[in-house]
Amino acid sequence: MPAAAPDPAISVVGLAKHYGATHAVDGLAFDVACGEVFGLLGPNGAGKTTTVEILEGYRTPDLGTVRVLGLDPVRDAPALRPRIGVMLQEGGLYPGLKPLELLRLFAAYYDDAEKPEVLLDSVGLRDAAGTAVRRLSGGQVQRLSLACALIGRPEVVFLDEPTAGMDPHARATTWQLVRELRDRGVTVLLTTHAMDEAEQLCDRVAIINGGKLAALGSPAELTQHVVSDEIWFAAAPGLDVAAIGRALGLGETDVVEDRAGDYVVRAAGTPERIADLACFLRDANVTLGALQAGRRSLEEVFLQITAEQAR
Amino acid sequence: MRRRAVVAQTRAETLLQLRRGENLIVTLAIPLGILVFFAKVDAISTDFAHPVDFLVPGVLSLAVMAAAMVSLGIATGFERRYGVLKRLGTTPLSRGGLLVAKTATVLVLEILQILLVVAVGVAIGWHVPAGIVPAIGLLLLGTVAFAGIGMLMAGTLRAEANLAAANGLFLVLLFLGGMAYPLAKLPTPLQDFAKALPAAALSETVRAVLASQAFPVGELAVLVAWAIGAPLLAARYFRWEE
Numbered sequence: 041m042p043a044a045a046p047d048p049a050i051s052v053v054g055l056a057k058h059y060g061a062t063h064a065v066d067g068l069a070f071d072v073a074c075g076e077v078f079g080l081l082g083p084n085g086a087g088k089t090t091t092v093e094i095l096e097g098y099r100t101p102d103l104g105t106v107r108v109l110g111l112d113p114v115r116d117a118p119a120l121r122p123r124i125g126v127m128l129q130e131g132g133l134y135p136g137l138k139p140l141e142l143l144r145l146f147a148a149y150y151d152d153a154e155k156p157e158v159l160l161d162s163v164g165l166r167d168a169a170g171t172a173v174r175r176l177s178g179g180q181v182q183r184l185s186l187a188c189a190l191i192g193r194p195e196v197v198f199l200d201e202p203t204a205g206m207d208p209h210a211r212a213t214t215w216q217l218v219r220e221l222r223d224r225g226v227t228v229l230l231t232t233h234a235m236d237e238a239e240q241l242c243d244r245v246a247i248i249n250g251g252k253l254a255a256l257g258s259p260a261e262l263t264q265h266v267v268s269d270e271i272w273f274a275a276a277p278g279l280d281v282a283a284i285g286r287a288l289g290l291g292e293t294d295v296v297e298d299r300a301g302d303y304v305v306r307a308a309g310t311p312e313r314i315a316d317l318a319c320f321l322r323d324a325n326v327t328l329g330a331l332q333a334g335r336r337s338l339e340e341v342f343l344q345i346t347a348e349q350a351r
Numbered sequence: 352m353r354r355r356a357v358v359a360q361t362r363a364e365t366l367l368q369l370r371r372g373e374n375l376i377v378t379l380a381i382p383l384g385i386l387v388f389f390a391k392v393d394a395i396s397t398d399f400a401h402p403v404d405f406l407v408p409g410v411l412s413l414a415v416m417a418a419a420m421v422s423l424g425i426a427t428g429f430e431r432r433y434g435v436l437k438r439l440g441t442t443p444l445s446r447g448g449l450l451v452a453k454t455a456t457v458l459v460l461e462i463l464q465i466l467l468v469v470a471v472g473v474a475i476g477w478h479v480p481a482g483i484v485p486a487i488g489l490l491l492l493g494t495v496a497f498a499g500i501g502m503l504m505a506g507t508l509r510a511e512a513n514l515a516a517a518n519g520l521f522l523v524l525l526f527l528g529g530m531a532y533p534l535a536k537l538p539t540p541l542q543d544f545a546k547a548l549p550a551a552a553l554s555e556t557v558r559a560v561l562a563s564q565a566f567p568v569g570e571l572a573v574l575v576a577w578a579i580g581a582p583l584l585a586a587r588y589f590r591w592e593e
Contacts, residue, residue, distance in 0.1 A: 126441040131434030148359030149442045
């Protein structure tokens with residue numbers, strides 16, 4: 041008999057929640073293992089935030105059961121709250137306090153909190169320590185909100201669109217923090233619209249649409265089943281696409297320049313065709329910038345799944 | 352309840368109160384200004400030999416109304432708007448802990464107000480009477496009533512509407528509260544209406560105990576009714592998210 045799997049950090053079974061006639065969540069089920077970084081993806085209105093807020097104990101499910109660290113988020117709230125960290129989609133911080141004051145306040149809620157000064161450094165807000173929250177930029181507010189979620193050394197962290205409104209530098213900082221959480225064995229459930237974020241950070245993702253689970257698996261699993269019948273490559277702009285089509289034994293309109301320097305070949309990326317493409321580029325003395333074939337990006341999978349169900 | 356969390360919360364909320372200039376105007380500058388202005392400018396006639404004997408009880412009541420209804424209510428309304436109340440809901444600071452901290456914050460402000468009003472009153476000729484202890488008991492009862500009204504508005508109205516309503520109600524209750532001038536100056540129908548409101552009930556009972564007059568039982572009943580009814584309504588209708 042195999043050893044029993046360890047209890048999941050988060051378990052959702054048959055979850056349903058409706059507001060009036062709108063079914064925000066409709067029969068959702070998934071588990072998140074301890075130490076996993078799990079992404080909830082879905083279009084606006086898919087039920088991501090409702091699901092997260094039920095797990096955080098803000099809302100009660102109409103049907104189904106949710107458990108976080110084996111506890112009921114509403115009934116066992118006093119036992120659960122010291123063990124979780126939450127980042128709301130927006131707001132939640134006193135506009136009149138300064139970042140260090142706010143982190144010191146939040147640190148006082150927990151028995152074994154991180155040092156506020158250290159955490160402020162690690163989210164890159166040391167220079168803003170004395171600026172009132174209302175004067176911070178959107179990305180700085182997001183990073184402070186993340187710091188408030190982490191101050192109590194939580195075992196499970198809920199991040200609702202953690203990088204919305206961040207510049208690329210702040211986004212990289214946040215991604216690094218999430219990776220460090222994973223390295224420390226913290227379970228992370230995040231929602232996002234950014235597919236590159238999900239591919240970069242998440243061990244597994246659930247794509248939800250219309251309150252239902254549409255796909256579940258690691259980013260690699262979700263992308264490998266869908267074999268693309270396109271080759272995409274990047275090179276110098278302005279290449280003769282008709283000539284490339286002929287060189288690959290295709291029609292003259294089967295190769296298009298999507299954007300300047302981005303080319304799409306509307307044919308499967310067979311080894312022979314890739315070799316022909318390479319030969320063409322060699323003969324034309326063109327340097328290849330990037331090449332992708334045979335596997336779709338998570339974004340394409342996402343768009344395909346959510347579009348199919350919209351029909 | 353986590354004592355450390357409640358203490359930190361009280362500290363932060365008190366700090367925020369002191370940072371809001373408009374809050375200091377309503378809770379300190381207006382009551383003290385009314386006290387000094389009406390004591391020095393012979394604008395009203397009262398049954399009292401010295402205007403300050405009439406004014407100090409009224410201004411103490413006004414100060415409590417400003418702290419418990421206006422200051423607490425407006426701050427809470429904006430905390431609701433900015434999602435602060437929602438965010439605190441997932442921290443180990445329970446709702447009970449938050450309420451204790453907010454109560455303590457109001458009391459800290461009221462202690463400061465009472466000390467300042469008494470000090471300024473003494474400076475312009477008021478003598479602290481023996482009735483100050485029961486008067487403080489009545490001011491606490493008034494705090495419960497006004498905090499209930501403030502929280503009811505903060506938990507049901509949009510933040511901007513709550514801001515306008517709290518300030519507007521403050522003005523109405525100042526005019527109808529027997530605080531800066533006697534209720535008897537109002538036309539009779541308006542007097543009767545004013546007597547059903549918590550402001551006049553508070554100022555009249557506080558004035559009676561400070562001046563050792565016959566205790567107004569009817570006014571006390573009105574005050575107790577508000578102190579029970581308003582918090583119950585607030586608890587029933589308060590919504591944590593806007």
